[in-house]
Amino acid sequence: YCKHLVSVDTERRTCVVEPGIVLDQLNRQLRDVGLMFGPRPATHDHCTLGGMIGNNSCGSTAQAYGKTVDNVVRLEVLTYDGERMWVGRTDSDAYLQIISAGGRRAAIYRAARDLCDTYAEMIRAKYPDIPRRVSGYNLDSLLEENEFNLAGALVGSEGTLVTVLRAELTLVEVPAAQSLVVLGYPDVATAADAVPMILPHEPFQLEGIDHQLVSFERGKHDHEKAIAKLPEGTAWLMVSFSGESQDQADQRARGLIDELNGTEHEPSVSFYDDATDEQQLWEVREGGLGATARAVGMPDSWPGWEDSAAPPERLGDYLRDLRALLNRFGYEGTALYGHFGQGCVHCRIPFDLTTVDGIERFRRFLDAAADLAVSYGGSLSGEHGDGQGRGALLGRMFGDEIVHAFEEFKGIFDPDNRMNPGKVVHPNPPDTDLRLGAAFTPERLETAFGYPDDDGRFDRAVLRCVGVGNCRHDDGGVMCPSYMVTREEEHSTRGRARLLFEMLQGHEDSPITDGWRSTEVRDALDLCLACKGCKKDCPVDVDMATYKAEFLHHHYAKRLRPRAHYSMGWLPLVAQAASRLPRLVNALSQNQALAAVAKKVGGIAPQREIPLFAEQTLQAWYAERGPRGSGERGSVLLWPDTFTNHLNPAVGQAAVEVLEDAGYTVEMPSEPVCCGLTWISTGQLDVAKKVLRRTLDSLEPQLRAGTPIVGLEPSCTAVFRNDARDLFSGDRDVQRLAAQTVTLAELLHRHSPGYTPPQVSRHAMVQTHCHQHAVLGFEDDQALMRDAGLYPDVLDSGCCGLAGNFGFEDGHYEVSRAVGERVLLPAVRDASPDTLVLADGFSCRTQIEQCDTGRVPMHLAEVLAAGLRREVPAARRPREPSMVARVAVAGLLGGAAVAMAVAGAAAARAVVQRVASGQSGISPQ
Numbered sequence: 001y002c003k004h005l006v007s008v009d010t011e012r013r014t015c016v017v018e019p020g021i022v023l024d025q026l027n028r029q030l031r032d033v034g035l036m037f038g039p040r041p042a043t044h045d046h047c048t049l050g051g052m053i054g055n056n057s058c059g060s061t062a063q064a065y066g067k068t069v070d071n072v073v074r075l076e077v078l079t080y081d082g083e084r085m086w087v088g089r090t091d092s093d094a095y096l097q098i099i100s101a102g103g104r105r106a107a108i109y110r111a112a113r114d115l116c117d118t119y120a121e122m123i124r125a126k127y128p129d130i131p132r133r134v135s136g137y138n139l140d141s142l143l144e145e146n147e148f149n150l151a152g153a154l155v156g157s158e159g160t161l162v163t164v165l166r167a168e169l170t171l172v173e174v175p176a177a178q179s180l181v182v183l184g185y186p187d188v189a190t191a192a193d194a195v196p197m198i199l200p201h202e203p204f205q206l207e208g209i210d211h212q213l214v215s216f217e218r219g220k221h222d223h224e225k226a227i228a229k230l231p232e233g234t235a236w237l238m239v240s241f242s243g244e245s246q247d248q249a250d251q252r253a254r255g256l257i258d259e260l261n262g263t264e265h266e267p268s269v270s271f272y273d274d275a276t277d278e279q280q281l282w283e284v285r286e287g288g289l290g291a292t293a294r295a296v297g298m299p300d301s302w303p304g305w306e307d308s309a310a311p312p313e314r315l316g317d318y319l320r321d322l323r324a325l326l327n328r329f330g331y332e333g334t335a336l337y338g339h340f341g342q343g344c345v346h347c348r349i350p351f352d353l354t355t356v357d358g359i360e361r362f363r364r365f366l367d368a369a370a371d372l373a374v375s376y377g378g379s380l381s382g383e384h385g386d387g388q389g390r391g392a393l394l395g396r397m398f399g400d401e402i403v404h405a406f407e408e409f410k411g412i413f414d415p416d417n418r419m420n421p422g423k424v425v426h427p428n429p430p431d432t433d434l435r436l437g438a439a440f441t442p443e444r445l446e447t448a449f450g451y452p453d454d455d456g457r458f459d460r461a462v463l464r465c466v467g468v469g470n471c472r473h474d475d476g477g478v479m480c481p482s483y484m485v486t487r488e489e490e491h492s493t494r495g496r497a498r499l500l501f502e503m504l505q506g507h508e509d510s511p512i513t514d515g516w517r518s519t520e521v522r523d524a525l526d527l528c529l530a531c532k533g534c535k536k537d538c539p540v541d542v543d544m545a546t547y548k549a550e551f552l553h554h555h556y557a558k559r560l561r562p563r564a565h566y567s568m569g570w571l572p573l574v575a576q577a578a579s580r581l582p583r584l585v586n587a588l589s590q591n592q593a594l595a596a597v598a599k600k601v602g603g604i605a606p607q608r609e610i611p612l613f614a615e616q617t618l619q620a621w622y623a624e625r626g627p628r629g630s631g632e633r634g635s636v637l638l639w640p641d642t643f644t645n646h647l648n649p650a651v652g653q654a655a656v657e658v659l660e661d662a663g664y665t666v667e668m669p670s671e672p673v674c675c676g677l678t679w680i681s682t683g684q685l686d687v688a689k690k691v692l693r694r695t696l697d698s699l700e701p702q703l704r705a706g707t708p709i710v711g712l713e714p715s716c717t718a719v720f721r722n723d724a725r726d727l728f729s730g731d732r733d734v735q736r737l738a739a740q741t742v743t744l745a746e747l748l749h750r751h752s753p754g755y756t757p758p759q760v761s762r763h764a765m766v767q768t769h770c771h772q773h774a775v776l777g778f779e780d781d782q783a784l785m786r787d788a789g790l791y792p793d794v795l796d797s798g799c800c801g802l803a804g805n806f807g808f809e810d811g812h813y814e815v816s817r818a819v820g821e822r823v824l825l826p827a828v829r830d831a832s833p834d835t836l837v838l839a840d841g842f843s844c845r846t847q848i849e850q851c852d853t854g855r856v857p858m859h860l861a862e863v864l865a866a867g868l869r870r871e872v873p874a875a876r877r878p879r880e881p882s883m884v885a886r887v888a889v890a891g892l893l894g895g896a897a898v899a900m901a902v903a904g905a906a907a908a909r910a911v912v913q914r915v916a917s918g919q920s921g922i923s924p925q
Contacts, residue, residue: 015035359437801819
């Protein structure tokens with residue numbers, strides 16, 4: 001995989017790396033020696049050093065450390081014809097030694113020196129002297145004043161010249177302290193006018209954002225707390241300073257504020273030196289791509305002119321002219337932001353790329369924008385490189401002779417044009433090979449989900465992915481657990497989205513021609529855990545869990561499904577049947593021989609233990625017990641989800657106790673009910689809709705009365721808040737259901753004024769359920785824990801790996817276990833015995849219990865109930881069957897087991913048919 005840190009020289013402050021190492025991984029490995037690689041793109045948690053070298057990446061910290069090219073000492077490269085060599089700065093003696101050795105390497109060096117001698121004066125004249133010139137080949141690195149640096153000339157060549165095998169990099173010290181000043185101005189151009197006055201203060205970072213970007217983020221409810229911290233204005237400069245101490249960093253920041261006061265560039269000001277505040281505000285800036293790619297109420301926007309650069313001292317006027325140009329072409333509402341300290345401007349533009357007129361207008365805009373940037377002495381690209389999008393415009397920036405020099409330079413390394421052809425040299429026009437294009441006619445397919453945020457269209461939902469690759473990181477967050485352990489593009493959110501896009505093309509040239517029946521798409525989706533992490537962590541809110549359910553719904557229509565879809569997709573029905581004879585069912589399931597057969601038949605991983613069913617369901621317990629308490633706060637309905645009701649009713653019992661203590665009267669459905677989760681996750685959406693419709697009917701009195709509905713299982717609660725809305729777009733009862741459904745913590749912390757939880761005073765290690773992270777939010781839970789005297793350590797562990805039915809399915813165990821072993825399971829094993837392990841999700845608790853941790857995790861409701869009783873918190877679980885029961889079961893095996901299996905199979909088929917047709921007198925759980 002070529003992703004290692006090979007060596008570190010702390011004295012010289014250099015390191016050697018392989019190109020596959022991710023920037024954040026490199027800097028974590030360097031942390032112990034107090035060093036780091038300086039340039040830091042917004043994609044730092046998943047961009048590789050090889051990619052950074054290929055694109056000459058920069059990021060916000062390039063303000064202090066320069067571009068990647070400024071931090072590369074040497075490169076080990078491989079040419080297409082097999083020459084392997086180290087290249088870097090070359091003085092006269094070294095050059096003569098290389099030439100005298102002869103061979104392919106000498107020929108390359110001689111040709112490069114001749115090219116430099118031929119074009120030197122033109123290079124000096126034509127290359128703009130600005131911090132962010134990333135367009136074209138770095139022929140200026142070959143100049144005498146730059147020590148004939150062949151490595152520098154290859155940086156930013158976008159894979160068109162050589163393959164990088166290893167790189168020696170310059171390192172810098174990790175800043176000891178930082179502070180942040182946010183400056184508010186009336187508009188973005190006026191903000192840019194202040195940049196020249198700020199630069200002499202040598203900021204660590206100097207970024208700009210405009211009101212349009214902030215408006216887009218508000219529309220998505222992103223970074224709301226951070227946005228509230230912005231000072232007055234409609235455009236802002238974010239200026240950070242580093243120092244050897246916090247006082248030094250703060251003094252530098254306050255020195256800037258003092259100098260700006262009373263000048264024509266005087267801003268409104270917010271000052272921060274708290275790391276949490278600073279991180280939140282930087283997320284506003286780093287969220288630019290996600291906010292502008294799919295803005296609420298706006299047409300889809302696209303790259304093409306997303307990173308042009310101008311001299312920083314002329315940036316304000318460039319932005320005024322660029323805005324006027326955008327408006328002239330009808331691209332109003334485009335957000336402008338970027339690395340203003342170096343004159344680099346980011347934007348995504350609402351190009352029409354699906355009609356002949358729109359594409360022609362797109363091309364005319366690029367020509368005009370290129371001429372505008374050149375008129376300011378700027379660069380077509382200030383960060384991302386030219387690629388196919390701007391390669392054909394290089395003549396407008398450099399002139400024909402320099403473009404010819406590019407051709408000669410490529411010919412030195414790749415004479416047969418085999419390395420990434422069509423880019424930089426002899427480039428393809430920017431309006432060819434468009435992903436969409438005038439012939440773009442995706443299939444408009446009937447779907448089960450409504451996709452209300454995508455104009456009701458599955459094809460538009462799939463187009464959400466813009467390829468930025470946030471799903472390809474391997475540390476932190478929830479998205480994308482399967483990629484984190486397989487490291488395969490096919491198993492990333494981006495890879496799956498691309499396959500779904502190809503599936504919808506509907507023409508014979510597409511690599512996927514069998515639509516919903518595609519085995520390629522099915523296989524790529526197979527390892528999707530449906531964790532919904534991408535719905536939250538993806539900058540454009542791709543919801544692969546929903547897309548997977550949709551695909552499975554169509555893929556298996558009128559076909560035999562995998563066995564796990566029946567055994568676990570119909571779990572609510574199985575659980576209801578098991579509740580009639582739970583002791584017998586448990587004894588059967590815990591018999592090793594019979595359990596092995598059951599797992600084989602049910603498509604369950606043999607390594608998994610079948611969970612025990614409770615001897616009394618939550619609903620049965622509550623029917624016997626009845627409501628208690630004062631009810632001074634009114635009524636709530638406690639939702640008896642299948643997992644709590646049949647497998648872990650102690651959680652529900654604890655919740656009843658806590659809710660009554662808080663002053664609520666608890667209601668609970670008496671008839672079988674279900675949210676439909678297991679049918680949704682296995683793509684059995686017709687059944688899921690019927691289940692949800694019956695649920696809506698049963699909840700009609702509470703929905704019409706505005707009664708809060710309290711969910712204890714995060715995945716089921718998320719169905720009410722999200723999936724039900726997508727399955728029944730526009731249904732008013734579904735909207736009421738979503739609005740009235742709350743978690744236990746939301747009810748007690750947000751909707752119960754004056755409530756004081758019982759005091760527990762314990763440290764707690766907390767695993768956040770994926771659907772809670774993605775749909776429900778976890779802030780109220782943390783606040784309630786702190787109010788209860790808990791000291792929560794909320795793990796940044798991502799998905800537990802079990803993920804409902806996923807980790808139980810045969811063939812998934814290894815991936816499921818590997819996901820858990822990333823962070824969660826080792827952390828639980830290392831936790832102190834006195835530390836509570838909290839996990840509200842049944843899947844999370846099951847994964848912890850079944851993976852050799854020796855711990856029994858608890859639901860927050862159980863902890864609070866123990867606090868009420870002033871007991872030491874301890875989980876209660878269904879009991880193992882007694883030895884008598886096991887012996888009795890063993891005696892029943894044989895002929896009776898065969899008879900039961902035959903009768904049971906016939907009965908099951910009849911029940912399934914009756915439930916699916918709506919003829920059953922019972923609810924389909």
